[in-house]
Amino acid sequence: MSVSGPTEVLVIAKEPVAGRVKTRLCPPFTPAEAAELAAAALADTLEAVLALPARRRVLVLDGRPGPWVPPGFDVVPQNAGGLDERLAAAFGGCTGPALLVGMDTPQITAALLAPALAPDAWESTGAWFGPAEDGGFWALGLVDPEPGLLRGVPMSVPETGAVQRRRLVEAGLVVRDLPLLTDVDTAADAHRVASAVPGGRFATALGRLTGAGAR
Template sequence: MTAVLVIAKEPVPGRVKTRLTPAFTPAEAARLARAALADTLEAVAATPCERRVLVLDGRPGAWLPPGFEVVPQCGGGLDERLAAAFAACTGPALLIGMDTPQVTPALLAPAIGPGAWQEYDAWFGPAVDGGFWALGLASPDPGLLRGVPMSVPQTGAAQLARLVAAGLRVGRLPLLRDVDTAEDARVVAREAAGGRFAAVYAALATTAPAAPDHGAVSR
């Protein structure tokens, strides 16, 4: 069975989803982040897996459902934090972020099911912004992540190239959109209709969000 890791940041105003401002205030951005995290954790809670681990920067809150282990993120850049999360696993693991509230157990199923590792050594879920929303490893090797440039438009391509260069057979998960900008929030709220994120967005978005931000990836 595969462990599922969710890497996340405590939804505190001014510390999360800063690129959602000025379309949303820092407090509103934190509400959206909390809703996205809650939807993500709910999907993982409904997914059959060996372990459910929240790799958290901050403190857990009422948004955390039962059945999750909580471990603190290490210091350093994102590549080091992701590497450390995998290093703590002793078997197959799938890591996702808190920025895709549209994720469902069905989307995770190919990398979780009993046959997930028969034909593949890794699973890769690309993101619209050029990053990735999911990464699975049959044998969690932190060296596969250390040194990969993060939070740039080439992050996903660089990570995928690292997996291929290591000789791994890589399975592909669907392309998803991370919530980084106000435009992302609008699109994802439509895709995740019925969830907490969509409800919070509908309550906050009284006017159309700003135009899409095509700047660097923020993860």
């Protein structure tokens, strides 16, 4: 059952359609298999967010919502443009403290995100930053969701996280860090993440596909 809190939680995601999601998993997986893994990762992520103490839960979606969107989420379309513009627009639609996560870290839990969602999460804190092992970031929280803090940050490059975090510090924000996590980008990543959360939908889907001899 979802509960309330001071922070709006955003999930930025793509509709899990073959050929449009998790293309770096191909090979060894087929586009259809990659989409199945993406759908499972997204389902785990949305379930985790429903357990968070959030003021509002928003799915910022590239694509069309379907019956896979659980009750409790407002669905809004992603803006056009690069990822920095889409993230900026997502924060621009918020009216108070906001925390954004993606669909590539199905291992997130309420306990993992608890510091950024506690009643005192924003006392003397301007931003929460979740670094990813590939150099990006898996979570970003802003007490004042100013879109300009994201515009122009180079995305999907090894220095993305460093540039984004530096942007926050240079804006005068006190930044607190969340744990380092692995994004699911490659097949090796998928196995590492699944081993960390063996009971989730993502791990179950991966086990079924690899057990069937994924290519």
